[in-house]
Amino acid sequence: MNNWRFFLPLAVFAAFIGVAAYQLTQPKDEFVYSAMVGKPVPQFAMRAASSDRPGLSPADLKDGTPKLLNIWASWCPPCVAEAPHLAALKAQGAPIVGVAIRDRPEDVATFLARYGNPYDRIGADDLSKLQLSIGGSGVPETFVIDGNGIIRYQHIGDIRAEHVPLLLEKLREAGE
Amino acid sequence: MRWLLILLAALLALPLTAQDAMPPAPYAYRQLDDPALEARAQGLMAELRCLKCQSQSIADSDAPMAGDMRHQVRTRIAAGEEPETIRAWMVERYGDYVSYAPRVTRTTWPLFAGPLLLLAIAALLLWRRFRKKA
Numbered sequence: 001m002n003n004w005r006f007f008l009p010l011a012v013f014a015a016f017i018g019v020a021a022y023q024l025t026q027p028k029d030e031f032v033y034s035a036m037v038g039k040p041v042p043q044f045a046m047r048a049a050s051s052d053r054p055g056l057s058p059a060d061l062k063d064g065t066p067k068l069l070n071i072w073a074s075w076c077p078p079c080v081a082e083a084p085h086l087a088a089l090k091a092q093g094a095p096i097v098g099v100a101i102r103d104r105p106e107d108v109a110t111f112l113a114r115y116g117n118p119y120d121r122i123g124a125d126d127l128s129k130l131q132l133s134i135g136g137s138g139v140p141e142t143f144v145i146d147g148n149g150i151i152r153y154q155h156i157g158d159i160r161a162e163h164v165p166l167l168l169e170k171l172r173e174a175g176e
Numbered sequence: 177m178r179w180l181l182i183l184l185a186a187l188l189a190l191p192l193t194a195q196d197a198m199p200p201a202p203y204a205y206r207q208l209d210d211p212a213l214e215a216r217a218q219g220l221m222a223e224l225r226c227l228k229c230q231s232q233s234i235a236d237s238d239a240p241m242a243g244d245m246r247h248q249v250r251t252r253i254a255a256g257e258e259p260e261t262i263r264a265w266m267v268e269r270y271g272d273y274v275s276y277a278p279r280v281t282r283t284t285w286p287l288f289a290g291p292l293l294l295l296a297i298a299a300l301l302l303w304r305r306f307r308k309k310a
Contacts, residue, residue: 032227035271075196102196102240127201128244135269137227138241 031156034135034143041069041149042133046123049100050108056097056123062149066174068094068167069143070119071131073101074111076139082158083115089164090118094171098122101131101139142167146174196240203250204243210254217250220259223276224249224266233276 036042041061048055061067070086072079090096098119100108108122125131134143137156144153144167153170155163208214218235224245226237234242234249252262266274272281280288 030230032225032230032270032273035267035269073196102198102244104197107197126198127247128241129248131241132245132248132266133269137270 032137033156034137034151034154036135037151037154039151041145041151042130044123044125044130044133046099046125046130049098049103049122049124050105050112052109052112053098053117053119053122056099056121058149060097060121061145062147064147065095066144066146066152066171068096068171069099069145070096070140071099071101071125071134071136071142072140074103074107076101078158079111079140080115082140082160083118085159085161085164086118087116088161089159089167092164092168094168095120099125099130101125101128144170144174198240200240200243201247203247204240205246206250208250208254213253214250216259217246217253220253220262221246221249224263225274225276227270227274 041058043058045057046055061069068089072082086096096118098121100122103124103126105124108124112119123130130136134151135154136143140158142155142159143151144155146152152174153167155167159167208217221235222233224234226232226234226239226242226245228239228241229237232242234245249262253259263275263277272279272284278284278287
């Protein structure tokens with residue numbers, strides 16, 4: 001019997017420890033990404049979420065102009081943190097449509113009055129139907145939709161200052 | 177007396193939650209009237225991952241989004257859809273991670289093949305050892 005064979009199980013064990021230790025040092029990504037990127041926005045029908053903006057229909061996402069589809073809610077604290085950066089995107093020419101998850105018109109109105117309204121249209125997703133069918137895993141979340149209604153990019157979580165140029169770039173790519 | 181009041185207040189205090197003010201979806205907490213359909217829905221709900229609280233199934237979770245997923249599962253089962261069709265619909269949107277039921281795919285096959293391979297090696301070793309003795 002060769003000597004090296006004797007140490008084979010130990011080597012396998014050491015390799016296992018090595019892999020586990022390496023994985024432990026890697027940052028953990030807990031996001032469940034949508035598998036719908038590259039596919040068309042699914043069909044939906046929604047009422048308008050607020051009285052001063054029209055609602056959202058699938059046809060609005062196929063009008064030839066790339067858009068940001070922002071999924072948010074008035075009851076979601078990170079959405080408050082995101083508001084100034086959505087305003088910055090809007091100021092730099094990004095068309096934004098909103099989908100309010102499980103929200104009441106009066107709460108939506110209060111939120112928009114307090115934190116600003118960057119949305120051209122806002123639909124109300126009362127049973128998270130669109131959110132589930134587009135593969136969204138929470139609020140807030142932002143999708144880049146191209147002019148033909150194809151989902152091109154997904155941003156999970158609140159938009160921070162450093163994400164603004166990235167989203168503008170993705171929007172520009174979607175328009176090519 | 178004061179301690180009792182503090183204790184009572186602590187018991188009655190609600191955790192500060194980032195939850196919505198809307199009532200839960202109609203079928204989030206209501207079972208289907210037909211027990212057979214409800215059983216099918218339960219079977220699937222126990223195997224779908226809650227996306228908000230990823231170690232729980234949607235059957236176990238009180239997150240509003242899990243409630244909306246249960247509503248969707250129950251109404252679609254009630255409309256005559258097969259549980260596997262609904263599971264496939266979810267997987268199409270969220271990937272394999274959303275389902276707890278293991279699948280043999282291009283990335284998971286070593287998990288299934290590995291034990292079989294080890295068994296085969298063990299059988300071979302045993303066979304050689306016993307043959308030598310005989």
